[in-house]
Amino acid sequence: MLSIVVPCFNEQEALPYFVKEMEEIGSSISHSIEYIFVNDGSKDNTLESLRELHQKMPNRVRYISFSRNFGKESALYAGLQAASGDLITLMDADLQDPPDLLPQMIERIETSDVDCVGTRRQDRRGEPAIRSFFARLFYKLVNKFGDTEMVDGARDFRLMTRPMVDSILSMTEYNRFSKGIFSWVGFNTEYISYENRERVAGNSSWSFWSLFKYSIGGIVNFSDAPLTLAAFIGSISCIAAIIALIFIVIRALLFGDPTSGWPSLVSIVLFMGGLQLLFLGIIGKYIGKIFLETKKRPIYIIKETEKDLKKER
CATH class of the missing domain: 3.90.550.10 (Spore Coat Polysaccharide Biosynthesis Protein SpsA; Chain A)
Structure with missing residues (x-):
């Protein structure tokens, strides 16, 4: 048949x-x-x-x-x-x-x-x-x-x-x-x-929009690459922040501490905050999938x- x-x-x-x-x-x-x-x-x-x-x-x-x-x-x-x-x-x-x-x-x-x-x-x-x-x-x-x-x-x-x-x-x-x-x-x-x-x-x-959500579900269901990517970019961002911090300290010791640079500082803060929210969203997507699975509906x-x-x- x-x-x-x-x-x-x-x-x-x-x-x-x-x-x-x-x-x-x-x-x-x-x-x-x-x-x-x-x-x-x-x-x-x-x-x-x-x-x-x-x-x-x-x-x-x-x-x-x-x-x-x-x-x-x-x-x-x-x-x-x-x-x-x-x-x-x-x-x-x-x-x-x-x-x-x-x-x-x-x-x-x-x-x-x-x-x-x-x-x-x-x-x-x-x-x-x-x-x-x-x-x-x-x-x-x-x-x-x-x-x-x-x-x-x-x-x-x-x-x-x-x-x-x-x-x-x-x-x-x-x-x-x-x-x-x-x-x-x-x-x-x-x-x-x-x-x-x-x-x-x-x-x-x-x-x-429904196809977009469907594709996101497909990626999350069959790959942990988004989590790996989030961890990788997070690590790079931390290293870059440490290098920038060392540069700022050395510059302050050698040339003083100028008050300029507020726009660039705010831009960096907003950029890092956006990255954190993005990665929290990725992690939340996986947690949401786990949550639905554990309900056994x-x-x-x-x-x-x-x-x-x-x-x-």
């Missing part, structure tokens, strides 16, 4: 297009298919659309609806937990992940020693320039300073074997960053490149599934 996990947040407009195209592609796949849609606290009629899909295809369409918006990472985790297939794929409902790649991905995973076939964009055409710049910067930073390599342009759209999915599910951390987790668990992975596609309908829920809360719909009937 092939399990197709689809996280949904306000995807009412895109769902009909997605299901139609997937059904066309499904006819060329020898595997039986189950859809697992995860409604991540949508504000539109996504849940009603999922109920209708389940009624039309009760043996193939399953859905999970959260009590609120928990984020895409939680939706992916819930979908993987619910998947029962031997092969599991993650896809977005907006058709930016090309379904026509699935037959090629299945063939590749069944005819070679590969545990995962991922996808990556060849370029970032159609994406705002500032967003593309920071995306490339993120991958450069995380690969340079982190212990886990992440492929630039890689999508969540990937086909995985059951052992790999079980390994991912064994990582029950609250602060999740799937791109890093996919790489961290290992397994043989190959990538297929494709040209960037626009959404088939609706609007993206990812703003620049659930990654998501389910409000409704297709089983509840059957009970109502």
